[in-house]
Amino acid sequence: MNPRPALVAASSRVVTIVGVVFLLSIIPLLSGRDQAVSIFRARSAEGEITEEALEAIRREIGLDAGPFGSFTTWFGGVLRGDLGVSWVARKPVALDLVTTLGTSLTLMLASFGVAVVLAALLTVPTFRRGLAGRPARTGGGAAAAFTALPDFLLASVLLIVFAVWLGWFPPYGWRGPQYVVLPALAMGIPAGGFLGRMLSDALADTFAEKWIATWQVAGSSNARIVLAALRRTLPGIAAPLSLVLVSITASAVVVEQVYAIPGIGRTTIGAAQAQDLPTLQGGVLLLMLLAVAFGVGVTLLRVALLGPALRSSSLPAPVPRAPSSASALILPAAMLVLLVVLIVAGLPRDPYALDFTRLQAPDWTLPFGADASGRDVLARVSHGALSTLGTGVVVMLACLALSLVVGLFPNAAAGPIEITNAAPPILAGLIVAAIMGPSAVGAAIAVAAVSWAPLASHTAALVAEAKAQPHIAIAPVLGVGRVRLLFHYVLPGVIGPVFRHACLRLPGICLALAALGFLGLGPQPPASDWGLVLSEGLPYVERAPFLVALPAAALIALGVFAVSLSNVTLRRRTGRTAPDAVATAHDPAHRTPVH
Numbered sequence: 256m257n258p259r260p261a262l263v264a265a266s267s268r269v270v271t272i273v274g275v276v277f278l279l280s281i282i283p284l285l286s287g288r289d290q291a292v293s294i295f296r297a298r299s300a301e302g303e304i305t306e307e308a309l310e311a312i313r314r315e316i317g318l319d320a321g322p323f324g325s326f327t328t329w330f331g332g333v334l335r336g337d338l339g340v341s342w343v344a345r346k347p348v349a350l351d352l353v354t355t356l357g358t359s360l361t362l363m364l365a366s367f368g369v370a371v372v373l374a375a376l377l378t379v380p381t382f383r384r385g386l387a388g389r390p391a392r393t394g395g396g397a398a399a400a401f402t403a404l405p406d407f408l409l410a411s412v413l414l415i416v417f418a419v420w421l422g423w424f425p426p427y428g429w430r431g432p433q434y435v436v437l438p439a440l441a442m443g444i445p446a447g448g449f450l451g452r453m454l455s456d457a458l459a460d461t462f463a464e465k466w467i468a469t470w471q472v473a474g475s476s477n478a479r480i481v482l483a484a485l486r487r488t489l490p491g492i493a494a495p496l497s498l499v500l501v502s503i504t505a506s507a508v509v510v511e512q513v514y515a516i517p518g519i520g521r522t523t524i525g526a527a528q529a530q531d532l533p534t535l536q537g538g539v540l541l542l543m544l545l546a547v548a549f550g551v552g553v554t555l556l557r558v559a560l561l562g563p564a565l566r567s568s569s570l571p572a573p574v575p576r577a578p579s580s581a582s583a584l585i586l587p588a589a590m591l592v593l594l595v596v597l598i599v600a601g602l603p604r605d606p607y608a609l610d611f612t613r614l615q616a617p618d619w620t621l622p623f624g625a626d627a628s629g630r631d632v633l634a635r636v637s638h639g640a641l642s643t644l645g646t647g648v649v650v651m652l653a654c655l656a657l658s659l660v661v662g663l664f665p666n667a668a669a670g671p672i673e674i675t676n677a678a679p680p681i682l683a684g685l686i687v688a689a690i691m692g693p694s695a696v697g698a699a700i701a702v703a704a705v706s707w708a709p710l711a712s713h714t715a716a717l718v719a720e721a722k723a724q725p726h727i728a729i730a731p732v733l734g735v736g737r738v739r740l741l742f743h744y745v746l747p748g749v750i751g752p753v754f755r756h757a758c759l760r761l762p763g764i765c766l767a768l769a770a771l772g773f774l775g776l777g778p779q780p781p782a783s784d785w786g787l788v789l790s791e792g793l794p795y796v797e798r799a800p801f802l803v804a805l806p807a808a809a810l811i812a813l814g815v816f817a818v819s820l821s822n823v824t825l826r827r828r829t830g831r832t833a834p835d836a837v838a839t840a841h842d843p844a845h846r847t848p849v850h
Contacts, residue, residue, distance in 0.1 A: 271670030272543055276536055277326055285690045294342050294531075329536065338540075339533035341526075348537045352519060356541055358429060359511070359518035362442070363503050365435050369443025370450050370499065373401065377451030378458060385462030385484065386477050401448025405766050406506040407773055408807050410441035410513040411793050419797070427515040438514050442506040445766075446499050452759060456752075457488045490556070491716060504542060508681045509770060520682075527685040539682070543674045590816035594640070597809060601637020606630060606783040614799045624801045626791055636805045639783040644813065646699050647765040654707035654764075655757040659750065661707070662714025672715070675708035680767035684776040695784070698777035702767045706760060713756050717749045762813055769810070785810065 291309040329339055338348040417437060418426035424437050461467070461484045470480055508520035523538030525531075600622075611625035623632040661668045683701040691697040765785075771777040772786025780787065785806045792802030 267667055267670030268673065269670070271674045272540070273330075275543065275674060276330065276540060281326075329533065333540070338537040341531055341534050343526075343529050343531045343534075348533050352522065352534070352537050352541055355517055355519040355522045356545075358516065359504070359507055359520055362435060362438055362507055362511075362516065362518060365439035366442035366446065366503050366506070367499070369439050370447035370503075373444060373447025374450035374454055377401075377448070378455050381455045381458045381462075382481060382484075385458060385467070386480065388468070388471075401444055401451070405769060405789065405807060405810055406441055406445055407509045407513065407770055408789055408793070408803060409444060410438065410510045411796060413437045413441055414513060415797055429516045434514075434516075438510045438516060441510050441513075442503055445506070445763075446503055449759060449763070450499055453492050453756070454488070456755065457492050458484060461488045491720060509774075523682060524685060527682070527689065542682075549673070586819040587816050590812045590819065593812050594644075594809065594816065597633075597805075597812075598637050598640050601631075601633040601635075604631050604634030604637070606634040606638040607781055614795060614802075616799075617801055623805045624799065626788075626802055627795060628791075632788070632792075632802060632805055635783040635788050636785065636809060639785045639788055639806070640809060642695065642778065642782070643765055643768055643785045646695065646768055647761055650699055650703045650706060650764050650768075651757050651761050653703050654710055654760070655754065657707045658710030658714050658757075659746070659753065661711040662718060662749075662753075668711060668715070672708045672712050675705050680705050681770060681774065681776070684771040684774070688776045693776050693779055695778040695782070698768055698771040701771065701776075702764055706764055706767070710753055710757055710760065714749060714753050717752060718745060721745045721748055762810065765810065765813060769806075 291312040292304065294312050295304055295308060332339055336349070338352065340346065341348055341351075344351075414426055414437060417423045425434055428434055464487075467480065467484070470483070475483075504520055507518055508524055510516070511518040511521035512524070519538055519541060523535060523542070526534035526538060607630065609629045611621060611629045611631065613625070613627055613629050615621060615625040615629070617624040621631065621633075623636070626632055626635070661671070680702045683705045684698060687697045687701040687704075688694075691700075768777060769784070769786035769789060772782075772784040773790040774786075775790075777786055778784040788806045789803055792799070792806075796803050
């Protein structure tokens with residue numbers, strides 16, 4: 256076995272971890288702020304700042320050594336198991352972080368369990384159609400609706416309904432199993448919608464492969480075929496599956512804030528806000544190591560499931576999908592019309608005018624009421640759609656382009672992919688805001704910086720499987736060059752699934768942008784960003800639910816549109832499959848020379 260790929264991947268992980276930690280260590284230098292002032296304010300908000308007090312803080316925490324000296328000292332302590340002492344609490348960082356990590360892992364695993372159960376329920380129709388010989392994609396409306404539910408809104412609604420109104424569960428804290436239920440549902444439902452859609456699409460492709468019909472003719476039981484289909488399907492979605500578990504950290508940060516759960520996300524966010532650098536570095540380091548562990552685990556799982564087929568280049572070639580019928584366009588068209596009507600109806604209205612009574616109820620002249628400042632909710636959501644959706648599309652396309660490039664070099668990109676997935680958009684938003692200040696551009700940069708990795712991981716997995724197919728493996732022997740093989744036979748089969756994955760990510764990207772706006776890290780008031788509209792309406796959701804109903808419905812409509820549209824398969828100009836194309840290119844009767 257060639258050890259070079261493993262060494263490249265390991266080196267990539269180490270270099271990425273060191274690079275990210277070093278970046279965190281020089282945030283004060285990049286932001287141009289005096290770290291000693293921030294620490295003094297965190298310790299004594301009312302105290303008088305003196306140069307003597309600031310100099311004492313600089314000596315205490317080693318700021319006088321400069322960013323490189325501080326980084327070297329801290330990283331040397333990490334190698335000895337010492338994460339340093341909190342600049343604010345003046346206590347060892349490691350013990351608190353390990354305790355909070357255990358809390359977050361418990362919450363994440365419970366949420367992942369909810370996601371798996373929901374995903375399994377969403378795939379039942381796919382299994383039924385596949386076993387009946389009718390493998391086809393669904394419109395994905397239910398999965399899209401679950402995927403597009405904002406976690407911060409869902410968490411707040413669950414808290415109000417089941418904790419405040421019904422009193423079935425405790426509203427805050429972490430003192431027993433009953434405290435896990437509502438946060439796990441808030442985090443697991445959106446993740447389950449995404450997993451269910453990914454698994455349904457992959458299973459539909461698997462059931463379309465010819466070996467399924469062969470097994471059925473041979474008399475194999477449905478249970479055996481289902482298990483074999485899962486074995487064939489899971490490696491292709493193993494990377495997104497594990498990345499969902501890591502990306503649940505992003506939801507954990509918000510949900511831990513809503514339910515006051517002492518997890519590592521809440522601790523790390525608090526450290527970033529207080530500029531407590533040792534705690535921030537330690538929290539991010541543990542999250543990155545968690546991502547690496549999941550990445551290595553997924554690699555081992557793929558090898559265990561597909562090892563023999565990958566080594567012998569005997570993976571079955573995918574069956575080209577039949578073009579979608581006209582009825583497949585009904586759902587995305589309906590959602591698009593709904594969004595267009597929403598935008599057009601509110602554009603003539605002024606989103607900033609204070610023309611109405613505070614929290615005025617909806618009527619014929621004010622269809623969705625007025626917010627706490629007396630502004631038209633319809634106007635604010637309509638104008639906010641242009642910024643939220645437009646920014647989301649730009650970020651998605653940038654992530655798609657980057658992922659297709661990075662995914663072609665899976666070993667060298669292993670570290671950036673795994674480490675990036677450990678950084679939720681909110682944490683990236685805090686880092687970018689610390690450097691640039693809160694803004695719409697900063698929010699877009701933060702979301703793009705952490706949203707490309709799942710697509711790149713998916714690209715890498717698909718490229719590896721494509722290269723293991725017989726017609727691809729034999730192409731170099733027949734004289735096909737690397738560039739021609741990659742761009743003519745590998746990428747055409749990869750772009751489609753990755754684009755559909757990117758469309759699935761669009762609602763999540765918009766939700767991430769909305770979450771940053773919700774936390775004050777994106778567009779600033781009086782902007783009408785969807786996140787700001789939700790943030791301004793949530794304190795009044797019990798008295799005036801119409802304040803959040805419209806932006807939440809708009810995000811759900813966006814998710815249904817994106818996922819159902821990604822399911823549409825257009826008619827190809829050529830009816831040849833990839834193996835046929837390779838064979839034709841090397842047929843002696845074919846007059847086109849092969850380069």
